[in-house]
Amino acid sequence: MNLKKRNRTKVAFLTADHLDEQADARASEAKQLPEGEARQNALRNAAQLRVYAFMKRALAPQAVKSK
Numbered sequence: 001m002n003l004k005k006r007n008r009t010k011v012a013f014l015t016a017d018h019l020d021e022q023a024d025a026r027a028s029e030a031k032q033l034p035e036g037e038a039r040q041n042a043l044r045n046a047a048q049l050r051v052y053a054f055m056k057r058a059l060a061p062q063a064v065k066s067k
Helices: 016-032 037-059
Strands: none
Touching (some): 016 037
């Protein structure tokens, strides 16, 4: 059996605070865009990031929450 190590790209795991910062950035970008699909996509992406941040906080272990 020949096992090869794969070169995996590193994945940055963002904290809930970082996700909120990114959501704020997307929302401010959306304000700069004219009405249309691009603006809706930016707003949708901001909302998705906010939900992901909320879920990360909700699912965090209790020890982490108390800090």
